[in-house]
Every structure is written in structure tokens, then in C-alpha cells.
Amino acid sequence: MVPVDCSYQVTVMCGIIGFTGDGKALEVLLKGLRRLEYRGYDSSGLALLTADGIRVVKRVGSVENLEREASSLRDVKSSVGIAHTRWATHGGVSDRNAHPHTSCDGRVAIVHNGIIENFEELRAELEERGHVFSSETDSEVIAHLLEEELRRRPDDPRGALTSVVRRLKGSFAFIAISTWTSDAILGARYNSPLVVGMGKGFSIPASDVLSFLEWTDDAIFLENESCAIVRPGSVESWLITGEDLDLKVAKVAIEVSEVEKRGYVHHTLKEIHDQRVTVQRTLTQDLGPLEEAAKLLRGASRVFLVAAGTSYHAALVGRHVLAELADVDAQPVLASEYALASRWVNGDSVVVAISQSGETADVLEAVRDAKSKGAKVIGVVNMPGSSLERLSDVHINIRAGPEIGVAATKSFTSQVIALVRLACAVSGREVTLDAEELGRCVEEVLEQEPQIAEIAKDLKDSKDIYLVGRGVHFPIALEGALKVKELAYVHAEGLPAGELKHGTLALIEKGTPVIVLNPSDETYVDTLSNCQELKARGATVIGISDRHHPSYDFFVRVPRTSSKFASVLLEVIPLQLLAYYMALERGAEIDRPRNLAKSVTVK
Numbered sequence: 001m002v003p004v005d006c007s008y009q010v011t012v013m014c015g016i017i018g019f020t021g022d023g024k025a026l027e028v029l030l031k032g033l034r035r036l037e038y039r040g041y042d043s044s045g046l047a048l049l050t051a052d053g054i055r056v057v058k059r060v061g062s063v064e065n066l067e068r069e070a071s072s073l074r075d076v077k078s079s080v081g082i083a084h085t086r087w088a089t090h091g092g093v094s095d096r097n098a099h100p101h102t103s104c105d106g107r108v109a110i111v112h113n114g115i116i117e118n119f120e121e122l123r124a125e126l127e128e129r130g131h132v133f134s135s136e137t138d139s140e141v142i143a144h145l146l147e148e149e150l151r152r153r154p155d156d157p158r159g160a161l162t163s164v165v166r167r168l169k170g171s172f173a174f175i176a177i178s179t180w181t182s183d184a185i186l187g188a189r190y191n192s193p194l195v196v197g198m199g200k201g202f203s204i205p206a207s208d209v210l211s212f213l214e215w216t217d218d219a220i221f222l223e224n225e226s227c228a229i230v231r232p233g234s235v236e237s238w239l240i241t242g243e244d245l246d247l248k249v250a251k252v253a254i255e256v257s258e259v260e261k262r263g264y265v266h267h268t269l270k271e272i273h274d275q276r277v278t279v280q281r282t283l284t285q286d287l288g289p290l291e292e293a294a295k296l297l298r299g300a301s302r303v304f305l306v307a308a309g310t311s312y313h314a315a316l317v318g319r320h321v322l323a324e325l326a327d328v329d330a331q332p333v334l335a336s337e338y339a340l341a342s343r344w345v346n347g348d349s350v351v352v353a354i355s356q357s358g359e360t361a362d363v364l365e366a367v368r369d370a371k372s373k374g375a376k377v378i379g380v381v382n383m384p385g386s387s388l389e390r391l392s393d394v395h396i397n398i399r400a401g402p403e404i405g406v407a408a409t410k411s412f413t414s415q416v417i418a419l420v421r422l423a424c425a426v427s428g429r430e431v432t433l434d435a436e437e438l439g440r441c442v443e444e445v446l447e448q449e450p451q452i453a454e455i456a457k458d459l460k461d462s463k464d465i466y467l468v469g470r471g472v473h474f475p476i477a478l479e480g481a482l483k484v485k486e487l488a489y490v491h492a493e494g495l496p497a498g499e500l501k502h503g504t505l506a507l508i509e510k511g512t513p514v515i516v517l518n519p520s521d522e523t524y525v526d527t528l529s530n531c532q533e534l535k536a537r538g539a540t541v542i543g544i545s546d547r548h549h550p551s552y553d554f555f556v557r558v559p560r561t562s563s564k565f566a567s568v569l570l571e572v573i574p575l576q577l578l579a580y581y582m583a584l585e586r587g588a589e590i591d592r593p594r595n596l597a598k599s600v601t602v603k
């Protein structure tokens with residue numbers, strides 16, 4: 001019996017994909033795993049249903065590693081299979097903890113994304129009944145529970161699956177194959193995404209639409225708290241409580257080409273450059289029911305902007321945008337700190353939840369709480385069919401296209417533009433951002449890429465980097481600091497320029513790099529005097545402004561535009577590039593930074 005390690009393996013933020021239909025399951029699964037790599041992972045595996053039963057290959061390391069290990073299966077005939085990229089949180093990483101996990105008799109294999117909170121009691125119960133576990137994961141209990149239920153009722157897979165799911169507590173999405181269910185793939189989701197790509201004669205259940213776009217853009221987004229039996233070209237689904245569900249097939253509005261690197265070395269660099277186009281797209285395209293969202297905001301007694309990470313920085317900009325363009329007092333709330341704000345949320349509140357993935361657990365939890373109190377929820381999303389989109393009363397899509405790099409870049413600038421458009425919809429103002437001008441200005445900033453790459457060489461070995469800005473530029477300082485940390489693994493701190501004298505100035509020594517966001521707007525003079533204070537203490541000052549000044553040791557020119565919020569957008573691009581080139585110089589991972597995942601689907 002494998003001792004249960006108390007620091008048990010939790011499988012979270014993983015990628016799952018299955019295939020059933022005519023064709024070779026192995027090819028689809030391996031290509032699908034490649035598409036899921038961007039989510040971040042430390043091991044991968046697959047299981048095929050063959051004439052001789054279920055064959056499993058799983059390994060720590062890259063999908064490339066798995067492809068080598070699975071080469072022996074290339075000639076095995078199989079049209080049903082499941083696969084997984086795993087991102088563990090607690091404890092080490094090992095082959096035996098990689099997914100898929102199988103039942104004692106090897107007749108069931110499962111892959112899982114999420115957390116089974118009651119797995120220890122389930123495991124003890126199963127071991128009592130003689131089950132032998134081969135891993136330390138929470139997920140493995142699903143395989144053994146399914147084994148018992150399918151053995152008990154091999155002709156009633158729906159009943160077997162429902163009774164297993166009703167035993168599980170936590171957040172999960174899993175799919176399973178078994179020798180009892182031939183070409184059917186069993187699946188269930190509870191607060192974790194599961195979507196099925198639908199093709200002629202085949203179906204591809206997955207955690208992420210990007211994994212099956214190569215084969216189909218028709219998708220069924222399974223309801224939360226539901227089960228499903230996926231067969232070639234068809235899906236049967238029902239709520240865990242038993243009610244049947246009518247399923248709708250939706251078109252996924254994402255081109256496969258948008259997911260390719262298209263000649264760039266990294267997705268992250270491509271997505272920084274994509275902003276030439278995405279800012280204009282978000283500015284001009286239909287984002288969804290803006291007017292409906294605006295109406296909710298006009299009628300709200302309190303407005304909360306709930307988000308995490310980069311999206312929270314967009315929320316901080318959103319506070320300025322909504323105040324200045326719509327006279328709305330919106331309170332930004334870090335999703336993980338929502339509990340305090342929750343006490344003020346009621347039926348007259350509106351929560352604007354901002355999330356690129358639409359799957360961030362803290363954001364979803366806050367949204368569920370807000371809805372339970374009668375508040376209306378406006379989702380500001382990017383990925384179609386996300387949990388946040390489905391939970392929102394109204395959602396607007398920022399149209400930034402799929403963002404593969406774990407570090408958010410184009411989604412941030414599109415989030416800010418979407419908030420500008422929302423604010424203008426509230427107040428009935430014209431959106432003064434001009435698409436042509438914005439595209440040209442983005443281009444102008446990107447043309448300084450070589451100089452920025454040079455500055456990165458000077459900064460790459462810094463121990464600490466400080467970024468300062470005033471007013472609406474302060475959130476940009478925070479966003480720049482986050483980019484430097486997550487891409488280059490260099491400590492960076494963003495702070496309001498006005499706070500320097502209140503303590504941080506004590507840390508400034510000769511050569512300490514400080515990036516100063518110093519556009520010639522109402523913050524210019526005060527921030528310039530901060531520059532001089534910094535210079536007087538020996539700091540190396542990197543000025544980001546439309547106007548050069550002798551106080552700057554390095555300077556990146558960000559053109560002035562007709563709108564204050566466009567300038568804010570433009571300022572973030574040099575910071576994205578700086579972080580990217582520092583990471584390049586330091587040989588960091590870039591698209592998949594260590595320890596991070598694209599979507600934080602657990603608390």
C-alpha cells in the first residue's frame with residue numbers, strides 16, 4: 001500500500017483532453033497536449049482503449065518526452081483515449097503521480113483537473129474495501145470509485161457516473177474511459193471547465209477550446225455541476241441532481257492561426273506585437289451588450305471591480321476610467337481579498353469581474369458570493385465559453401484573441417480599452433480613443449524595441465527594480481513590476497511616486513534602477529521632482545515619457561495622444577518588452593514561467 005504523503009499531490013490548473021470517434025486517438029491526443037502546454041505543467045500522460053484493454057503511458061517532463069515514450073503505441077489501433085498535462089502544487093512530481101490514473105483492475109482510466117477535497121476519507125474507505133492505490137494524488141480515488149460503480153452496473157454508465165460524482169467534494173473536471181463503456185468517454189465538471197469539441201463522427205472533451213481547434217470550431221460548453229457521456233459525434237449530459245440538459249453547439253470564434261507563434265520565438269513576444277492590431281480590434285469591434293452593462297452600472301448603488309493579477313491592474317485603471325468618463329465610483333477589489341468587500345455587496349450592487357481566462361478560482365468564488373446576495377455581475381472576459389462568461393448576468397468580450405503566454409500582455413491593454421468603452425456607454429460620451437492614431441502610436445513604441453532590448457541588458461542582473469507613477473500611471477507601475485517578476489525572475493516593486501519619500505527612498509543607492517512613468521500630463525512636474533530626488537541618491541532612472549529630460553539615464557518615448565487613457569495603454573508596452581528582453585538575457589522560460597500557470601483555477 002502506498003503511504004499517503006500528508007503533503008498530498010493536488011492536481012490543479014491541468015490540461016485534459018479526450019478523443020472518441022473514427023480516426024487515430026493517439027495523434028489527436030498528442031497534438032492536443034501540445035496546445036495545452038501553455039497552461040504550464042510538470043508531467044503528462046495518456047491512456048488508449050485498445051483491443052487488449054487500456055494502455056497507459058505517463059512521464060514527468062515535457063510532452064515531447066511523452067511522445068517518445070508513446071512511440072510504441074503508434075501502431076496500436078485505438079479510437080478512444082484520454083490525455084493530461086499536470087501542474088502539481090503540493091509535494092514532488094513523479095511518474096506515478098502523473099495522470100492518467102487507473103483502477104486496481106486496469107479497466108478504468110481517468111484524467112482530472114481540480115481538487116478532490118474529501119479524497120482522504122474516500123481513499124481510506126476504498127482501501128478498507130481492498131483497493132490498492134499506486135499514487136499519492138487526490139485524483140486516483142475517482143478511478144477506484146468508477147471501478148466499483150461500473151462493476152456494479154456495467155449497463156448503466158449514467159447511474160454509475162452520477163453516483164461517483166455525488167461522492168466528490170471540491171472543484172473538478174474529469175474524463176474517464178473504461179473497458180465497460182467501449183467508445184464512450186465519461187465526464188463531469190464542478191467549478192472547473194469542461195468543453196466538448198464536436199466533429200463529424202468524433203468528439204473531443206477537453207478543459208480548453210484551444211486543444212481541439214485544429215479539428216473543429218464547434219463546441220458544447222458543459223453546464224457547471226453536470227455529468228456527461230461523450231460518444232463519437234454526440235453528447236448526453238445531465239445535472240448531478242439528475243435533470244437532463246439540452247445541449248447547444250456553439251461556434252468558437254478563434255482562428256487556429258491566432259494560436260500559432262507565426263515566426264516569433266515566443267508567444268509572449270508575438271502577443272506584445274499583436275497589440276498593434278488587438279487595441280484597434282477592441283476599440284472598434286462589437287464587444288457584446290455594452291448598453292445593457294452600462295444600464296446596470298447606472299442603476300448601481302455600489303460598484304466593485306473584482307480581479308486578480310494583471311486583470312486587477314486593469315481594474316485599478318478602470319477605477320480612474322469609470323470615475324473620469326462616467327462619474328462612477330468603482331472600488332477595485334483583489335479577488336483573493338474579496339471577503340472584506342463582500343459585507344457591502346447586496347441587491348443594489350454591481351460587480352464587474354475582469355478575467356482573461358474567465359476561470360480564476362478567486363474571481364469565480366467572489367462572483368458566486370455576489371450573485372447569492374442579489375448583486376448583478378458584468379463579466380469582462382476574453383476566452384469564449386468561460387465559467388465567468390456563463391456566471392455573468394451580462395458579459396463583454398475584449399476580443400484580444402487567445403493569449404498563450406502565461407504573462408498577460410495584450411489582454412491587459414484590451415481590458416483597459418473595454419473599460420473605456422464601457423464607461424463611455426454609461427455616460428453616453430463619445431469614445432475619444434482613435435483607432436488609427438492608437439495603432440500608429442503602438443507601432444511607434446514597438447519601433448523602439450532595439451533600444452529597449454539594450455536597456456534590458458543593463459538591467460538584467462539587477463537585484464531589485466523599482467517602478468513609480470502617479471495617478472492612473474501607478475497601476476502601470478504595478479503591471480510593469482509584475483511582468484519583470486514573472487518573466488525575468490527579478491524582484492521588482494511598483495509604487496506610487498508620491499510614496500517614495502515615505503520609506504522606499506531609503507532603499508535607493510548608487511545604481512538602483514528606477515523606472516519612472518512621467519508623461520507630460522498633470523502628474524509631470526511632481527513626478528519629475530521625484531526623478532531628481534532619485535538622481536540625487538545615485539539611482540539609474542529610466543524615463544518613460546513623451547518628453548525627454550536630462551534627469552533620465554535611459555529614455556523610452558511614448559507619444560502623447562488625444563486621450564489620457566491611450567497614453568496609459570502605451571506606457572505598458574515598453575515595460576512588457578523590457579521584461580521580455582531581460583528574461584531573454586537571463587535565459588528564463590518566458591512563455592511558461594516557472595511555478596506559474598496561465599489560469600489559476602484553484603484558490
Ligand code: AGP
Nearest residue numbers: 309310311355356357360407408
Ligand atoms: C499576469 O501576467 C499573470 N498571468 C496573472 O497575474 C494573471 O493576470 C492572473 O492570474 C489573472 O488571470 P485572469 O485574468 O485569467 O483571471
